[in-house]
Amino acid sequence: MRLSRQLISLLSVLTLLAGPPIVLLSLVGAPIQGWPTAGQAREWVQNPLTEQTLTAALTIAAWLLWLLLAYTVTIRVLTRLSATVSWLRRMPLPTRWQATAGGIAGAAVFGVSSHAITAPPPPPTQPAAAGTLDEAGNPTPPDRDVLADAGISIAGGWLPRDVAEQVSAAAALVWLRRRRSYRPHPPGPPSREDTDLAPLPPTVAAVQAALADSTPPPGEPGSASAGSSLLDRPTVGDAFPRAGVGLTGLGAQDAARGLLVTNLLAGRHHPAVSVVATRSVLVGLLGPTAETLARRLPGLAVMDNLGQAAAFFSDAPSGRGLGGRGQAQRDTQEGTGTPGPTLIVDEASATDNTETLASLATACAVVAVLGRWPAGQTWQVDPSGRTHHLDGSGSAGPRMCVLARVTATDLLTVIAHPDPAPPEPGTSGPSRHPALAGRSPQGVVTAQDHPVRSGDDKRHLYLRLLGEPTLLLDGHPVEIRRTAALQVLVFLAAHPDGADTRQLTDAIWPGLPRHSLTGRLYTTLSDLRATIRSTAGVALIEHSDDRYRLDPTGVTVDLWHFHDAVRDATTAVATDAAIWKAVIDAYPGDFAARRTWPWLDPIREATRRHVIDAHAALASASPDAREALAWLQAGIRIDPYNADLHTRAVTALVTLGDHDAADVLRKGYTRRLAAAGITPTDSDLTTATLMDQPAVPTR
The missing domain is CATH 1.25.40 (Serine Threonine Protein Phosphatase 5, Tetratricopeptide repeat)
Known part of the structure; x- marks a missing residue:
């Protein structure tokens, strides 16, 4: 049936494209039959409205309409072809071993006949990650391409998987530091305006979401056990030559930023310097914010030139920076202790100071030159991070972490020290992320805003958000098949004022192109609505003016009642221990406990702070x-x-x-x-x- 409809549509389009030209050519002729002569032009000026001129005008208009139709069809076809090509490029291709296994299976199926020859079965192939055997029966290392490509792709770069895991760990550490430094103060309305509740940069959320969506099974390439050849430290497996490597090509700058971020992430738990870079290189990589950001980055040493870098290496006392050049050199050569730092310089500085750079290479784990480097190898880096040797062999090198400027800056903010004069945690100021803003004038979610259903209803929906998020019908859990559907339900409950399509897609699928997520969101919402309607018989999600919200008369939400208790404690005239105890009693657990959705942290921390304020108030009183x-x-x-x-x-x-x-x-x-x-x-x-x-x- 679907094929017949598509065929009818195709025939209709072809008829519209071919019909008008055939009719016009047969009745009127070619649209252009030569330019008018001077006499014809004077005649037209004297008498413009003739049968001939009107016919010509109508003919030209018909041709223009046909051209508009042809242009529209052409654009639609090209768009479809472009989308198909993009889909084919994203479609994973089989590895060499998978292709071999598929070929053997195909030969086994199509080669069977009445004269089939019985042959001994081939030896079982080893998984690519576990290694294979060469012709002599010796084990060979895993497929390097498979291991190298185990990473996370986001808008603005590609990260090895363990780098992405360190980004996620650093982001979690930011929130732990904010929890540590918070000072309880007199409780305020539910929509807190604490300046340190601002969400982390969108790039961090994109990395966290991509990491959660691409968790490989244990032991497979890309899992934590597989590791990466470019992290902690990038010298594992001799990926980088000891004499240094030059980086050229369209991805050279992005690869240098990847080295910077990778090494600072890997060295954030060590007191030693992780990266040494010249000032000109740092400004070229990070832009105008380089100087300000560099002062806040632990493990980064910025030098004016290579001479200053040499002095820094030789003068660094033990226990500070490198721990002395001699000790760093011995540790690097012997493979003991903390590896030396990564040194990033530009081509001009390296060329003018060849001997100095050669001496520094003995104390560094990696020396990267932005440009050709005659004294060592030179790699050409493409925008995806893949490298090729420029020594005439054209052999492939390791895949490097590549980051655009904005992406690198966003990731560096999670490991940077706070600003020199950060705002006092807990104080009110301009709200950068109003967590849980309600619909009432004070930003408080009140019982009047969300009336509950009458007690005569036999089937009652209850949404639990404090603790493990669960939708209950008459006390029994309702199964929500899609994780994204559960996210949408929790997000809408945490934002009683509703959310539009952009807010939902940015929260549920951060980092992905928004135009490609509309269909996924509609599918998720449709499945969620169908589940609730078939189970409880109610339409819980309302949609008007491109905003989705939960029907307050169709469900009871524990988070809303918690904020009612906070409002009562905030607006009470007299201090009464009972009102603070009500806040504590209404908090059975953390908001969406054990869930790691990137958008949760500001709301979860804001909710927790209300309870901390209540405990501190009771202790003080x-x-x-x-x-x-x-x-x-x-x-x-x-x-x-x-x-x-x-x-x-x-x-x-x-x-x-x-x-x-x-x-x-x-x-x-x-x-x-x-x-x-x-x-x-x-x-x-x-x-x-x-x-x-x-x-x-x-x-």
């Missing part, structure tokens, strides 16, 4: 020291990374005379920060001085 300590300890269980709660709890323990418990709490907090990858600072250890204070008797 409590007349009994032990009761205040109990509230602080309960707050620590909600957020075990908050420094202010630990400081207050240690102070309370010292005041009560329990020095041992205070010491245990302080040391446990320090170990927890270290296990998470956060180096404790002096501000985290301010409670240490309290240990020497005498105990204060309590009543």
Whole structure:
């Protein structure tokens, strides 16, 4: 049936394209029969409206309409062809071993006949990731191309998988640091305006989403066990020549940015310098923000020239920077200790200081020259990161991480130190990401905004967001097949005012072209609506003016009731412990616990801070020291990374005379920060001085 409709459509288009020219040529003739003579022009000026001129005008108009139709059809056909070609390019091709296995299977199927010859079965082929056997029966390494291509493609670059994993880990560390530095203050409305609740750059969200969508099975190429030849450090497997490598081609600048980001990510847990770059190179790679960003990047040393770099290598004392050039050289040669840094210079500096660069190469893990490098190898890098040797052999080199300028800058922000004078966490200011903004004038989600269904309804929907997100019908979970559909449901519940198509696609599928996601969103919404309608018999999702929202009369959401409790505590005239306890009781767990969707963090942290504020308020208002300590300890269980709660709890323990418990709490907090990858600072250890204070008797 579908084929017949397509055939009828094709015949109709062909008729519209071929019919008008045939009719016009047979009735009128060719559209142009020569230019008019001077006499014909004078005659037309004197008498323009004749039968002949009107016929010519109508003929020209008919031809123009036909040309417009032909142009439209041509554009549609070219668009379809372009989309088909793009799809074919994205379609994964079989590897060499898969093609061989397919050929053997095909020969086995089509070669069977009545005269089939029985032959011994061929030996089983080894998986590409596990290695194969050569002709002599010796094991050979895995397919290098398969391992090298195990990465993440995003708009603006390509990252090896383990680099993407380090980006995701660094992003998580940013939120842990924000949790550590938050200082509880008098609670405010649900739509918090804390400036440190701003979401991370979109590139980071794109990496996190792509990483989640492409998790390979354990042991396969691209998994964490497979590793990458270009990370921690890029010298693994001698991928980079010791004498340095020149980078040329369209992807040279992007590859240099990839080296910069890769090494800074790999070295963020080490005190040593990870990257040394000249100032001119850094400005060329990162643009006008290079100077400001460089001051905030741990592990980056910026030099004016190679002479200054040589002095830095030789003068660095032990324990700082490189730990001394001689020790760095011995560690690099022996393969022990932390590998040396990556040195990135431009072609002019390298050519003018060949001997200096050769001496520095002994203390560096990688020396990269932006341009041709006669003293070593030169690789041509294409925009996808694939390299080819320019030594005449044309052999392929490793695939490098490639990043555009904006992409690299976004990724560097997750490992950069905060601004020198960051805004006080918890203070109000211009809202960059109004988490959970409601529809009421104060930005508070009230019960009047979301009336619940009457008690006469036998089938009731309840959406649980605090904890594991679950949709319940009369207490029983409703199965939502698509993960994206569950995301849409949670996102709409977290934004009661609704969301348009752009907001939904940017949140659910960050980093992907928006124009290609409209159909996927409609399919997801259609499946979600069908599931809820068939299960509960209600149309829960409303759509008007290109905005989707949940029908407040069709579902009860625990997050909305939590914000009602926060509003009651914020607007109460008198301080009453019961209103703060109501906030705590309405919080059974973190928002969308155990989910790692990139858009969750600002909302999850804003919700958690309301509960921390409630615990701190109860502790401050409590007349009994032990009761205040109990509230602080309960707050620590909600957020075990908050420094202010630990400081207050240690102070309370010292005041009560329990020095041992205070010491245990302080040391446990320090170990927890270290296990998470956060180096404790002096501000985290301010409670240490309290240990020497005498105990204060309590009543």
